[in-house]
Amino acid sequence: MHPVLRNWRIWLALLGIGIVSGTIIYSNYLAKKIAAEERLRVQQWADAQRFIAASAADVNLSFATQVITEQTTLPVIETDEKDSIIRYVNIEMATGIDSLVYLEKMRKQFAGENDPVVIKLTGERPIFNRYYYGDSALLKQVRYYPLVQLMIVALFIVVTIVSIQQRHKAAQNLVWAGMAKETAHQLGTPVSSLEAWVEMLMEKNPQENIVQEMRRDVERLKLVSDRFGKIGSTPQLEKVDLVTQIQGMVDYMKRRAPEKVHFELLPDDTPIAPVAVSPLLFDWVIENLLKNALDAMDGQGNIRIAMQQQGLQVVIDVSDTGKGIAKSAWEDVFKPGYSTKKRGWGLGLSLSRRIVEQYHGGQLFVKQSEAGRGTTFRMVLNA
Numbered sequence: 001m002h003p004v005l006r007n008w009r010i011w012l013a014l015l016g017i018g019i020v021s022g023t024i025i026y027s028n029y030l031a032k033k034i035a036a037e038e039r040l041r042v043q044q045w046a047d048a049q050r051f052i053a054a055s056a057a058d059v060n061l062s063f064a065t066q067v068i069t070e071q072t073t074l075p076v077i078e079t080d081e082k083d084s085i086i087r088y089v090n091i092e093m094a095t096g097i098d099s100l101v102y103l104e105k106m107r108k109q110f111a112g113e114n115d116p117v118v119i120k121l122t123g124e125r126p127i128f129n130r131y132y133y134g135d136s137a138l139l140k141q142v143r144y145y146p147l148v149q150l151m152i153v154a155l156f157i158v159v160t161i162v163s164i165q166q167r168h169k170a171a172q173n174l175v176w177a178g179m180a181k182e183t184a185h186q187l188g189t190p191v192s193s194l195e196a197w198v199e200m201l202m203e204k205n206p207q208e209n210i211v212q213e214m215r216r217d218v219e220r221l222k223l224v225s226d227r228f229g230k231i232g233s234t235p236q237l238e239k240v241d242l243v244t245q246i247q248g249m250v251d252y253m254k255r256r257a258p259e260k261v262h263f264e265l266l267p268d269d270t271p272i273a274p275v276a277v278s279p280l281l282f283d284w285v286i287e288n289l290l291k292n293a294l295d296a297m298d299g300q301g302n303i304r305i306a307m308q309q310q311g312l313q314v315v316i317d318v319s320d321t322g323k324g325i326a327k328s329a330w331e332d333v334f335k336p337g338y339s340t341k342k343r344g345w346g347l348g349l350s351l352s353r354r355i356v357e358q359y360h361g362g363q364l365f366v367k368q369s370e371a372g373r374g375t376t377f378r379m380v381l382n383a
Contacts, residue, residue: 016153024146187225235278249286260300268308273383288348289318296322319376330366
């Protein structure tokens with residue numbers, strides 16, 4: 001991955017961690033402050049209840065009454081010494097339920113949220129009533145706010161990273177296409193010149209084997225130039241017989257492979273439907289897979305190409321008896337620049353996957369590989 005992209009991800013992650021950490025610290029501070037204020041309000045409400053119960057008839061109760069009536073937000077359940085429920089406030093009772101069972105459930109829930117306020121009542125002997133209370137809606141919002149913000153920040157980071165990756169990928173695609181078209185342009189002039197020279201030699205020595213081989217190699221160069229010229233452009237797809245198409249590429253590679261390498265093309269017993277492909281680009285994919293197989297076998301072994309129709313798809317397996325690929329590298333082999341060879345840019349399989357997926361809507365992946373026993377690449381195309 002590009003260093004700039006990695007730095008972006010690191011800085012975004014640090015920014016997100018900083019925002020969330022600061023929010024959690026401040027939210028915890030606010031939650032503790034609000035919790036202390038709410039406990040004080042319950043304490044004052046309970047004291048007002050006790051004051052009213054213990055006051056004489058001629059005592060002014062307006063302040064205590066005001067404290068009680070203004071407490072309209074915190075749910076409170078009052079119990080006696082035996083924890084039997086005496087009264088409750090700010091708790092809505094749903095119809096059709098057992099109120100005592102429901103209140104007992106709420107009392108246990110409140111006990112888990114906050115320690116009850118204990119008030120000593122006057123009388124012949126000390127009596128202690130308990131006031132269980134739950135968190136207000138404001139306190140719950142303050143406590144859950146960091147989690148909400150964490151999800152928002154995480155979503156922001158994910159969206160930003162995906163956006164950066166997409167732009168980076170788009171830029172890479174432009175570089176690929178530009179490089180391919182420039183290569184095709186640079187090859188065009190010398191290939192045209194070679195064609196002319198070969199034609200002149202053909203007129204003088206039409207039966208000369210060397211001239212015939214030169215002609216085939218020039219045609220090959222022209223084919224390579226045409227392939228690069230099609231990268232980045234929408235290819236014209238046409239229905240072709242894949243067995244015939246692949247057989248042509250196998251025949252080409254046979255002439256250039258060591259004698260101890262054996263090729264085998266195994267089409268399915270059932271007919272295989274024609275598939276819409278770009279013949280030039282499809283041949284390039286098969287050529288890259290066969291070259292990859294040859295490089296893995298060190299001059300001897302078997303290359304097997306199996307084809308079968310599976311519903312509306314055609315499956316092509318290219319197997320070799322080469323060195324094999326470690327499972328951890330099954331995806332790495334399709335990355336640009338990945339290569340186990342001293343020579344080469346490591347672009348063949350990367351280009352092949354791009355051609356199969358982007359231009360043909362198919363799939364190309366490592367189906368199976370085992371060290372010392374070989375590898376199978378699978379290509380899936382829509383029929």
